[in-house]
Amino acid sequence: MAILIKKPNAIKASEITPEPVYLDRRRFMQQSLATGFLLAADAMLPAWAKRWPELSKSVFNTGDEVNSFEDITHYNNFYEFGTGKKDPQKNAGSFNPRPWSIAVEGECDKPGVFNLEDFIKPYALEERIYRLRCVEGWSMVIPWVGFSLADMLKTFAPNSKAKYVEFTTLLDKSRMPGQKRRVLRWPYVEGLRIDEAMNPLPIMAVGLYGDTLPNQNGAPIRLVVPWKYGFKSIKSIVKIRFTETQPRTTWNLSAPKEYGFYSNVNPIVDHPRWSQKKERVIGLPFWAPKRDTELYNGYGEQVAHLYQGMDLRKNF
Numbered sequence: 674m675a676i677l678i679k680k681p682n683a684i685k686a687s688e689i690t691p692e693p694v695y696l697d698r699r700r701f702m703q704q705s706l707a708t709g710f711l712l713a714a715d716a717m718l719p720a721w722a723k724r725w726p727e728l729s730k731s732v733f734n735t736g737d738e739v740n741s742f743e744d745i746t747h748y749n750n751f752y753e754f755g756t757g758k759k760d761p762q763k764n765a766g767s768f769n770p771r772p773w774s775i776a777v778e779g780e781c782d783k784p785g786v787f788n789l790e791d792f793i794k795p796y797a798l799e800e801r802i803y804r805l806r807c808v809e810g811w812s813m814v815i816p817w818v819g820f821s822l823a824d825m826l827k828t829f830a831p832n833s834k835a836k837y838v839e840f841t842t843l844l845d846k847s848r849m850p851g852q853k854r855r856v857l858r859w860p861y862v863e864g865l866r867i868d869e870a871m872n873p874l875p876i877m878a879v880g881l882y883g884d885t886l887p888n889q890n891g892a893p894i895r896l897v898v899p900w901k902y903g904f905k906s907i908k909s910i911v912k913i914r915f916t917e918t919q920p921r922t923t924w925n926l927s928a929p930k931e932y933g934f935y936s937n938v939n940p941i942v943d944h945p946r947w948s949q950k951k952e953r954v955i956g957l958p959f960w961a962p963k964r965d966t967e968l969y970n971g972y973g974e975q976v977a978h979l980y981q982g983m984d985l986r987k988n989f
């Protein structure tokens with residue numbers, strides 16, 4: 674099993690990514706700080722370097738080599754922009770994720786509609802390096818920028834009836850041309866049991882590689898649930914609803930025998946049409962050996978207790 678959590682001081686920026694743009698940005702900031710231009714640094718940053726000002730290092734790091742920015746932004750699943758792996762990169766360029774608002778509804782004491790800036794303001798942004806394991810049998814390691822989903826949900830004071838939380842993607846076929854085709858039921862919907870959602874691992878991601886979220890990765894805000902197959906990590910979220918009953922989810926509705934509500938990464942429970950024992954690591958040469966898929970994507974210590982007594986073959 675991979676190292677799940679590293680001590681913050683064990684993570685050097687140089688260890689996280691070899692990306693030149695990222696290094697330049699860091700160096701620029703360091704220079705600005707060193708020369709005392711702390712307040713001016715923001716204004717001095719070139720347009721390409723709009724990064725998050727208060728990014729703290731977190732303890733969450735797979736310890737694996739991070740995928741390149743190129744891989745992460747040119748091999749995507751985002752059916753709202755087409756079903757091919759390159760379609761989101763090709764078709765999401767003109768998508769404008771601002772202004773953006775998020776509605777919080779359902780079984781909670783403090784619902785509301787918030788613009789994105791107000792919505793994210795209360796939370797501490799961190800860099801968290803998680804492996805995204807797609808149900809199709811590939812994975813990549815992504816340096817996300819985001820904040821704890823649990824911290825965020827608590828703000829809205831879920832009540833005792835809040836047993837689940839449901840997330841919904843924007844529905845707008847003029848801005849998301851893939852929604853003109855009925856490949857899925859739109860809008861895309863996902864959900865978690867409330868105790869899963871309150872686990873410290875899931876994040877609301879608003880960026881990657883120290884920058885804002887590229888459109889093809891779910892701008893301006895998406896979920897990342899690192900022990901579940903990638904499709905649970907819903908992109909471009911406009912609504913969060915606390916519910917008493919289990920939400921109906923897009924992939925479960927479209928192929929109930931293949932995609933369950935839980936969708937925990939599990940090498941023992943095969944997809945009906947293919948094995949889940951191994952995964953192709955994106956970015957490695959075609960002859961590189963496949964990687965062994967890990968139960969709960971390597972986070973058993975943090976999440977196995979959530980499924981105690983459950984038959985993982987039935988609750989796939």
Ligand SMILES: Nc1nc2c(c(=O)[nH]1)N[C@H]1C(S)=C(S)[C@@H](COP(=O)(O)O)O[C@H]1N2
Pocket residue numbers: 745748749750751752753805806807808842861889890891902903904905906907908909
């Ligand atoms: N709204 C929406 N969210 C989505 C998807 C999608 O098609 N639409 N695809 C999912 C799937 S199958 C995966 S593997 C991940 C991919 O995230 P990435 O492109 O940032 O790597 O997004 C998930 N979130």
Ligand SMILES: [Mo]
Pocket residue numbers: 750806807808809902903904
């Ligand atoms: Mo996926």
